[in-house]
Amino acid sequence: MRPWSCIPAALLAFLPLVAPAQLPLSPPRAHTPSTTLLEALYDDPDYLSFIKLLQRAKLIPTLNRLNGGTLFAPTNEAIAKHPSWQASLTGDLRDNIQENLRQQLFYHILNYTPPALPTEQTPCEFETLHFPRSPTEPPTREPPPGPPWMPLPGGTLGGKPQRLRASFRDDSIWVGVDAFGEQGVEVVKDKVDTANGMLLGINGVLEIPPDLATVASQHPSLSYFADVLTPDMMEFLNTSSALTVFLPVDEAWEALPYYERLYLQSKFATDDLMRIVRMHAVARKHVKYADSFAPSINLTTLDGSELRIVTSEDSKITVSAADMIQKNIYASNGVVHTVSTLLIPPEAIHLTPEKYLLTLNCTTFVELLHSVDLTALVNDTSAEWTILAPRDDVISLFGDGELPKRGSEELRKMLQYHFVPGKWEPEKLKNSMLLETALEEPGLDGGRQVMDVEVTGEKKKGDDGKGMAVRFSGAGTIGDYVEIDNTLIYFISRPLVPPSDALQTALPSLELSSFLAAVFSTNLADTLKTTPRTTLLIPLNSAFKRLGMLVSAHLLAASSKTDLERVIQHHALTDVQYGAVFVNGSQRTFGTLEGSDVHVDRRANGSLVLSASGGWSGMQAELQLRNMLTQTGVIHEVSDIMIPRSVQLTVGKLVKAAKATTMATMMTKAGLDWILNGTAPPENSPWADRGLGGSGWTLLCPTDDAFKHVNLTTLYGDQEQLHAIVGQHLIPTSSTGRDPIADVQDVVNNNRPLAMDDSASYTTLSLDDSLDRGVVFRVLDGEGGTVVGVEGARGQNGKRDWARVLSWGRSTTGGGTGGVIQIDRLLLPYHPPWYLEYGAPIAVGFIGSVMIAAFFYGVRVVWRKDTTEATYEPIGGFVAEESEES
Structure with a gap:
């Protein structure tokens, strides 16, 4: 009993209702064999698995409905090698309709018998009963609303069914081949003509063409395009219907500049890549296969550009300025044609500094710019910038804690510091010059922050500045700079940090x-x-x-x-x-x-x-x-500290700084507190009467330790002694008689209250002129420093007459002369003993008297010697002189 003999007659009444939905049937042949396609399948045991699949997909009525169809039937061995079909044979039914299996089986069925099979010279393209559709709802176990015998036209190919290509090679017919007649599955069984069509046994399962994104990513000559496919592009290619896409082969992309290709491979090129795809995509009511191009046709892309497609007499097809290399690469929602070059207008890809930075391994730097919304700095091609960019490997050396947080204002300021207005080639840079940056600093009242430049070496002829070493804000440059239209890029050894407070x-x-x-x-x-x-x-x-x-x-x-x-x-x-x-x-x-x-x-x-x-x-x-x-x-x-005129340094302030409270008390008790205050002496005072009001004063100020062995009570009670001691430490100082400062390095001498050169002597203050004595400075050799002593003082206790200079400070009062010299010992007025004061004159007088007496004594001795010596009479006696005789 044949399986169709059990079909109720009521169901056969519905066949005329589905007939209008079929493709036009080929005219009946002159000779019609008595068997049908279904009977031919049953007659051959190689198709048992295929029959079971037809039954599961409820396609037995479909085969019976065909009138002059063509069936490519995989053998049992071919189905056994196909995992999904083998699972459909043995597994549980996942849904009552078996939609996926039905569509796969439809791709093996033609609703007509081709007038001729392919030969070596003439490949063939067939329209199958498979109408690709986008999946709508998940499968269900409910029965279908009507007999699912024949497919309904429509779907993602503009209402057209999916195509199938066949060719002849190696003495066999191959089905499901590509545009070059390669790949596919082989027809391994002899053709069987039946009453309602033709049966061809094949050794494999015909795979349904996938979506456009999958087709493009799997094609061997579109590997570059597959590398740059983004999720947005894939979604576009997968969700568009009736799309005709002209995709450039890998060689076409290689014609682009190196850095441009690298940019397109980055994750920041999404917008440009989408635009390129739209420049190569055409969406019309129907898919445009190659057989619709002859002799010529104009197509408008989704981006608005125009494509002129011409088919020559030798069947060569050109698309604008490109050659079509492979045509009619089938997809579930369109068709792909490969071309030799990119179909983009001049300047269509707008290159910006950002794109070059991405290609030059500065992607992290660009990501940071995006996080603080500074992309305008790298996308404005009309502005001239010099960009100091750290590469990814440089930034990777800094941990997350060493760089400001992404999106922060601190990071924004830091990145602005990497942009210098203008194009600064190495030959324009000079050592120690300052360049303005894009950082507008509030601390500069909105002015631009600057950075310093260090340049070493010289530019040699023809080296474009490569012989020069350049550092920006202390960061060195790595490799050669890159010039891109209005932008110059230096690669630096570390991220630049703007100046801090x-x-x-x-x-x-x-x-x-x-x-x-x-x-x-x-x-x-x-x-x-x-x-x-x-x-x-x-x-x-x-x-x-x-x-x-x-x-x-x-x-x-x-x-x-x-x-x-x-x-x-x-x-x-x-x-x-x-x-x-x-x-x-x-x-x-x-x-x-x-x-x-x-x-x-x-x-x-x-x-x-x-x-x-x-x-x-x-x-x-x-x-x-x-x-x-x-x-x-x-x-x-x-080199030195500057004192403003608003700061008055008095002797009293310096004494306080020397922590010499005892000396300050002595001066106050001596009535010299006006010197401490830097004021004029009181009227009618001895100091005023002597005309000392216009003088500056230098105080030799002993430390408090210098008074350890001084009975201050007795001293304070003896005004004469107090005045004498205080006066011994006060030097009237004028601004005259001082050599001008010729060198700033000598300013230390000018900062002293007075010159403390070796043997420099100064008169001190005294009311009693008889006790008026000065002081003298001595510079000791080596590290001995400087000492000051009472001039003319000498004696067994001479140490008390000298003091070591510890420190000093110059006052600004009294015309800016004088000050305080801190010493380690109290200088007492010198009173020499009588034998020292009168001994010298007495000794001189005594020695002079002795020497005078000795002189006259010597004269007397000589005289007496002359008168007592013996005399001799000449022979003949004395003769009178002539004069006497006369």
Whole structure:
């Protein structure tokens, strides 16, 4: 009994209803065999598995309905090798309709008998009964609403069925081959003609063409396109219907510049790649197979560009300027044609610095730019920029904790510091020059932050600056720079960090630690950090010693905070003054945060000398340009501390800094407190009567330890002795008679209250002229230092007449002359004993008298010797002279 004999007659009544949905049937042949396709399958045991699959998919009525169809039937052996079909034979039914299996079987059935089979010269293309559709709902176990005998037209190919290609090679017919007649499955059984069609046995299962994305990714000549496929592109290719795509082969992509190809392979090229795909895709009502191109046709792509397709007499097809290499690569929702070149208009791919950075292994740098919305800096091709870019391997050396958090304002500022307006080739760069960056710093009142440039070596002819070593903000450059239209890219050895606040910038420099410690001891730290557009002139540590330790001790004392703050503010200029400003001018004056000005003088030898607004005459410092950049400006170094006119350094302040309270008390009790205060002597006082009001004073100030063996009670009760001792330590000091300072390095001598050269002597103060004695300085050899003693003092107890100089400080009162010299011993007025005072004259008189007596005694002895000597009479006696005779 045949299986169709059990079909109810009522169901056969529905056959005319489905007939209009079939493809046009071929006209009946002259000779019609008595058997049908189904009977032919049953007659051959090689098709038993295939019949079971037809039964499971409920396609037996379909075969019976065919009139002049063609069936490509896989043999039992072919089905056994196909996992999914083998599972359909043995596994449980997952759904009542078996939709997937039905569609696969439809791809093996033609609704007509081809007039001819393929030959070596003529391959064939057939339309199957498979209408690809996008999956809609999951399968169900409910029975179908009607007899699922014949497929319904429609689907993702514009209402057309999927095609099948066949060719002839190796003396056999092959089905499911590609455009070159390769691959496919072989027809292994003789053709069987039946009453309702033709049966061909094949040794494999015909695979349904997959979607366009899968086709493109699996094609051997489209490997580059497969590499650049993004999820968005895959979704586009998979969800579009009736799509005709012209895809360039790998050689076409290789014609692009190297960096452009690398960019397209990056994850940031999604938009450009999607645009390229749309330039190669055509969506119309029906899929455009190659047989619709003859003789010519114009197609508009999804991007709006026009494709001119021409078929020549030798069947060669050109698409615009490209040759079609492979046509009609079937897909479930369209067709792919491969072409030799990209079908894009000139300048269609808009290259930007970002794209080049991505291709140059700077993807992390670009990702960071995206996180802070700075992509405009790398996408504006009209602006000229020099980009300092760290490569991925450089950034990878820094952990997550060493770089600012992504998306943070700190990271945004850091990245802006990597962009320099303009194109700065190496030959344009000069050592120590400053370049503005894209970072607009609030601490500069919105002005652009700068970076310093170091250049070593020289540009050689023809090397484009490659012989020069360039460093930006301390970071070296790696390899050659890259020039892209309006952009220049240097690859740097580390990410650049914008300048921090002024104090943080100066902190690593140990030579500036004393000034920084002074700043932190006041309330000025935040002021110096945040005041916009300031230039800090920071003195070196040695400046505190050069200034005089007593002055330094006063400024650093807790009670002198106001004076210290004024001094610090006097070192802060009220505008940003980079080194070039000082070099280009000979004399300039600059305002300070303290309120007064400083003056800069450029000497003939090129040195820069800074003069304070106050202090003493000749107070100056050498300005050493450093260009240490900060958030609010710049830092330079100075050799010495500058005292503003708002700070008055009196002798009393310096005595207090020397911690010499005993000496200060003695001066007060002696009525000399006006010297401590830096004022004129009281009217009608002895000091005023002697005209000492206009003088400065230098106090030789013994330490408190120097008074350990002094009975202060007795001393304070003896005014004459008190005046004598105090006067012995006071030197009237004038500004005249001092050599001018010719070199800033000699300023330490100018900062002393008076010159303490070897054998320098000075007259001290005394009311009694008979006791008026001076002091003299001696410079000891080696490390002995300097001592000062009472001039002319000598005796067995001479040590008390000399003291070692410990420190000093110059005052600003009294015309800026005088000050305090701290000594370790009290200098007592010298009163020589009588034998020393009168001994010399007595000895001289006595020795003179003795010498006179000895002289006259010698004369007398000689005289007496002459008168007592013997005489002799001449022979003949004495003869009278002629004169006598006459």
